[in-house]
Amino acid sequence: MLTEIGKRVKNASAQIAVASTEDKNRILKAIAAALRENCDKIVKANEIDLQNGRNNGLSEALLDRLMLNNDRVEGMAKGVEDVVSLPDPVGKILWETERPNGMKIQRVSSPLGVVGIIYEARPNVTSDAAALCIKTGNTAILRGGKEAFNSNSAIMDIMREAIEKAGFNPDIVELVRDTSRESSTALMRLNEYVDVLIPRGSANLIKAVVQNSTVPVIETGAGNCHVYVDEFADIDMAVEIINNAKTRRISVCNTAESLLIHKNIAEFALIAIKAKLDEKNVILYGDEVACEICPDIEKATEDDWAREYLDYKLSVKIVSSIDEAIEHIRKYSTHHSESIVTESLENAEKFLNEVDSAAVYHNVSTAFTDGGEFGFGAEIGISTQKLHARGPLGLEQLNSFKYKIYGNGQVR
Numbered sequence: 001m002l003t004e005i006g007k008r009v010k011n012a013s014a015q016i017a018v019a020s021t022e023d024k025n026r027i028l029k030a031i032a033a034a035l036r037e038n039c040d041k042i043v044k045a046n047e048i049d050l051q052n053g054r055n056n057g058l059s060e061a062l063l064d065r066l067m068l069n070n071d072r073v074e075g076m077a078k079g080v081e082d083v084v085s086l087p088d089p090v091g092k093i094l095w096e097t098e099r100p101n102g103m104k105i106q107r108v109s110s111p112l113g114v115v116g117i118i119y120e121a122r123p124n125v126t127s128d129a130a131a132l133c134i135k136t137g138n139t140a141i142l143r144g145g146k147e148a149f150n151s152n153s154a155i156m157d158i159m160r161e162a163i164e165k166a167g168f169n170p171d172i173v174e175l176v177r178d179t180s181r182e183s184s185t186a187l188m189r190l191n192e193y194v195d196v197l198i199p200r201g202s203a204n205l206i207k208a209v210v211q212n213s214t215v216p217v218i219e220t221g222a223g224n225c226h227v228y229v230d231e232f233a234d235i236d237m238a239v240e241i242i243n244n245a246k247t248r249r250i251s252v253c254n255t256a257e258s259l260l261i262h263k264n265i266a267e268f269a270l271i272a273i274k275a276k277l278d279e280k281n282v283i284l285y286g287d288e289v290a291c292e293i294c295p296d297i298e299k300a301t302e303d304d305w306a307r308e309y310l311d312y313k314l315s316v317k318i319v320s321s322i323d324e325a326i327e328h329i330r331k332y333s334t335h336h337s338e339s340i341v342t343e344s345l346e347n348a349e350k351f352l353n354e355v356d357s358a359a360v361y362h363n364v365s366t367a368f369t370d371g372g373e374f375g376f377g378a379e380i381g382i383s384t385q386k387l388h389a390r391g392p393l394g395l396e397q398l399n400s401f402k403y404k405i406y407g408n409g410q411v412r
Contacts (some may be wrong), residue, residue: 002186005141005174006193009114012171013139017111019168021088024135027166031134032080034162035127035155039073045154046123053147058121061251061310066121066147076124076155080131082372089395090137104406109399111137113195116187117380118143118209120201123151129380130159130173136398139172141194143187145201146179153177188213198393200381203308203334218393221358221384222308223253223336225366228325228351230342231262235269237363238341239276244365245339246314247280253382254337254369257309259284259316260325266318267293282312289318305332322347326354333357335384337366358384358391 016024035042046068053063068076095107115138119125126142133140144152152175160170176183188197188209196216199209203222210219227245229238245256261269270293274284284290285300297316304315305328319325322340329338339361340351348362359369359382369392371379376394383389389397 001178002176002183002190003193005176006114006190008171009139009141009174010193012169013111013114015169016134016139016172017090017113017137019137023166023168024088024137025084027134027163027168028080028084028131030162030166031127031131031159032077032084034158035073035077035080038154038158039070042073042151042154042158043068043070045150046148048150049123049148053121056147058147059311062121062147064249064251066123066151068123068151072124076127079124079128079372083131083135083395086135086376086395088135089399094401101410102408103410106404106406107401108404109396110402112398112400114139114141114193115398116141116143116190116194116197116215118184118187118197118199118201118205120145120205121147122200123148123155125200125380126152126155126175127159132380132393132395132398134172136395138398141174141176141187141190143176143184144179149177149179184208185212188215191215198380218383218389218397219385220381220393221253221336222334223255223382224257224306224308224332224334225254225337225339225369226258226260226329226333227256227339227341227366228260228319228322228329229262229265229269229273230322230325230340230344230347230351231264232344232347233262233265233269233341234343235265235272238269239272241339241341241363241365242273243276243280245367246277246282247312248365248367250312251310252367253308254366255310256339256366257307257314258305258332259314260319260328261290261316262322262325263289263318263320266290270294270316270318277314280312282314284314284316286316287318290316293318308334322350326351329355329357336382337361337369339364339366358382 092109156175164170198218199206284297285304286297335357337359352360371392371394380393
């Protein structure tokens with residue numbers, strides 16, 4: 001079955017790869033309208049998934065990732081429309097030269113081809129991924145998790161119908177309806193039809209894809225994101241940044257999971273930060289000094305420093321210097337997003353230069369690591385690797401390039 005899907009999607013790629021910007025935008029507008037028109041259908045399908053999730057003991061964080069309501073469906077439609085407004089990345093001349101023999105060479109952006117995406121309980125990824133692939137001239141094979149099966153199926157059916165009504169082959173996007181582990185493994189090895197594979201989800205999912213895929217992988221990363229409160233920090237600002245980074249939405253990868261505080265302001269800062277986080281019942285796991293400052297903080301284990309909680313939990317370590325903070329981040333970070341809160345421009349630049357993560361912030365919440373917030377529109381995920389793409393995977397990151405060479409009979 002997966003081979004058949006691969007064949008159909010590969011065949012459809014020839015049509016979308018050369019489609020005009022106007023045609024691609026027409027498809028996306030049709031998808032956005034169809035999502036709105038079928039909002040009730042999507043939400044009802046999602047209710048089945050939510051009930052199944054509760055019955056199967058899904059955590060609150062996963063249920064939050066899974067949940068769709070009218071506002072979130074509207075957000076999905078708006079996300080598709082945002083992609084319409086973005087420049088078409090396909091066919092851009094990235095570089096050009098003329099050789100001494102008169103041969104003209106251009107490096108031109110071009111689609112990756114067939115993009116496979118394996119993801120978990122995030123049904124909004126279905127429309128986000130489809131929109132980005134269509135705008136970039138790619139086709140997409142989407143394989144969501146069993147937790148979101150009914151939601152993903154409804155969304156895909158609606159999108160494919162809209163694509164067909166717009167005059168295009170609906171096979172430019174397709175969903176793998178088999179949610180078994182075997183189907184996931186098969187997609188990882190569908191080299192004949194899939195050009196690149198992108199995993200989006202838990203650390204375990206990403207690790208499984210990276211280790212088992214024979215298809216080239218763009219690795220998105222789990223988020224053990226850090227906020228470091230420097231000795232020169234504005235404590236009121238630090239409280240607001242950490243509260244936002246931790247509690248805005250606990251189920252996403254840009255959530256802060258680790259807090260570092262300089263010892264010179266640790267007592268005042270930690271008490272103020274904890275008071276704010278107590279409002280959301282955030283559990284803190286601290287080192288010895290943190291536990292002395294606030295005796296009701298639970299003692300951290302070694303595992304806590306590297307843990308992506310995706311919950312109302314946060315590790316806390318008191319450090320003696322900015323260098324110790326940077327060293328701690330180097331050791332335990334997943335290289336996703338890290339922030340320093342400080343009024344010292346010297347320390348800010350040191351942190352931004354020496355911390356090797358995809359996104360590094362000065363006096364900003366890590367919650368901004370997001371394609372939309374970066375102006376990319378919807379995103380496929382956040383890449384924590386360095387080859388091909390890093391950070392939010394938007395339109396430009398879903399293109400490769402080829403060389404066009406023009407001559408008048410040159411031979412070598």
